[in-house]
Amino acid sequence: MGNKIVILGAGYAGIFLSTNLSSKLKDLAEIILIDRNSYHQLMQEIHLVASGFRTEDQLKIPISSLIQGKKIKFIQSNVKKILPDKMIVMLDSEEIKYDELIICLGSSTKYFNIPGADKYTLPLRSIYDASIIFDHISKIIKEDKKHNIVIVGAGATGISLGSALAEMINLSENKDNIKVNIIEATSTILYGWDIKVKNKIEDILKKRGIRIFHNSLVERVDEKTLFLKDGLQINSSLIIWTAGVKGFNIDIEPGIEKTNDGRIIVNEFCRTNQYDNIYSIGDIAAMKNSKGVLYPPLAQIAVRQARYLADSISERYTNGMTPKEKFDYEIKAQILSVGNNEYVGLLNNYVVSGDLAKMIDEFTKNTYMKSLKTGGKNMSVNLYENDFFSQVLAGMTFAGFTFFKGLEKLAK
Numbered sequence: 001m002g003n004k005i006v007i008l009g010a011g012y013a014g015i016f017l018s019t020n021l022s023s024k025l026k027d028l029a030e031i032i033l034i035d036r037n038s039y040h041q042l043m044q045e046i047h048l049v050a051s052g053f054r055t056e057d058q059l060k061i062p063i064s065s066l067i068q069g070k071k072i073k074f075i076q077s078n079v080k081k082i083l084p085d086k087m088i089v090m091l092d093s094e095e096i097k098y099d100e101l102i103i104c105l106g107s108s109t110k111y112f113n114i115p116g117a118d119k120y121t122l123p124l125r126s127i128y129d130a131s132i133i134f135d136h137i138s139k140i141i142k143e144d145k146k147h148n149i150v151i152v153g154a155g156a157t158g159i160s161l162g163s164a165l166a167e168m169i170n171l172s173e174n175k176d177n178i179k180v181n182i183i184e185a186t187s188t189i190l191y192g193w194d195i196k197v198k199n200k201i202e203d204i205l206k207k208r209g210i211r212i213f214h215n216s217l218v219e220r221v222d223e224k225t226l227f228l229k230d231g232l233q234i235n236s237s238l239i240i241w242t243a244g245v246k247g248f249n250i251d252i253e254p255g256i257e258k259t260n261d262g263r264i265i266v267n268e269f270c271r272t273n274q275y276d277n278i279y280s281i282g283d284i285a286a287m288k289n290s291k292g293v294l295y296p297p298l299a300q301i302a303v304r305q306a307r308y309l310a311d312s313i314s315e316r317y318t319n320g321m322t323p324k325e326k327f328d329y330e331i332k333a334q335i336l337s338v339g340n341n342e343y344v345g346l347l348n349n350y351v352v353s354g355d356l357a358k359m360i361d362e363f364t365k366n367t368y369m370k371s372l373k374t375g376g377k378n379m380s381v382n383l384y385e386n387d388f389f390s391q392v393l394a395g396m397t398f399a400g401f402t403f404f405k406g407l408e409k410l411a412k
């Protein structure tokens with residue numbers, strides 16, 4: 001066995017990278033995947049666990065099932081520290097030596113140093129967090145009295161959660177007693193999204209009875225009250241914090257360059273500036289696109305970075321070639337869940353909703369799972385490539401997918 005390639009984190013970036021690398025490298029290197037959990041989490045649907053439309057088990061995929069038959073060694077442990085000069089990762093259980101290290105540890109909740117925010121609000125960064133929220137909501141909807149539920153942050157997570165909770169509440173007997181509120185610091189929901197999508201989604205939220213507070217800065221949080229800087233006080237039975245994320249806090253000695261919010265700064269090849277053998281991808285990585293703007297922490301970015309890095313590393317191991325092409329990706333589609341079975345988004349600058357948006361979401365999930373299980377050898381994996389030919393093949397695969405889904409619908 002050759003060099004040791006150690007991958008930290010089995011989120012979207014880490015699990016996709018490890019399975020794709022395994023199918024490309026075979027015996028050319030030892031691949032070690034490390035995560036604190038024994039399962040991979042489908043994070044894009046955790047709001048549906050919080051609202052009771054999905055179970056925990058539906059979104060937990062055992063890592064053992066994803067790496068079965070692949071030459072990947074999995075270690076379940078917490079990462080304590082990275083020592084780059086010694087090329088060692090310190091775990092709770094042992095020390096691991098590496099030749100190449102890829103850090104894919106994701107993100108954590110950012111509270112912006114607001115007093116009481118971390119103590120009196122619930123985060124939504126894992127299936128466990130979602131289950132805690134569901135337990136609270138389940139108790140609230142059984143009580144025959146007035147309740148306010150407050151969600152701080154109108155990004156994708158906050159909007160998906162708010163719409164799903166409103167749908168859950170509207171199915172209960174006490175729906176008239178419970179109000180969902182979304183607090184946003186800026187003038188618009190879904191910062192960075194197309195205005196046409198924002199308007200459509202905001203209409204959906206209002207029809208479900210959700211109150212949206214724009215330009216509302218949180219000053220502090222108490223156990224049952226949210227205090228805004230404009231003097232408004234909102235009493236609440238439950239406050240959920242989805243206002244921002246920062247890079248997962250990992251101890252690295254000596255340190256490597258990070259942004260103010262803890263994301264590891266990498267170049268266009270996903271490599272850190274200080275160490276040629278340390279890479280970072282996914283939410284924890286701070287990489288600029290061709291326009292000089294940081295990529296947002298999105299699953300579709302994480303997966304495409306993983307695909308790119310798997311290609312780059314395997315090319316070097318098999319042909320001795322360093323990557324010539326830089327990572328560059330332009331987001332062509334964004335689909336957002338706005339309830340149990342409703343989706344809205346943008347595809348090539350066109351707003352999509354209804355059955356088409358749902359089909360795109362299903363196709364994306366189907367492609368992702370197949371790519372994990374095959375190590376990136378399925379036809380639809382072309383979705384993650386940027387060249388014209390791959391995009392044509394991906395389009396043809398999607399056409400076939402929708403055709404057979406349509407047949408299934410007709411047969412019912």
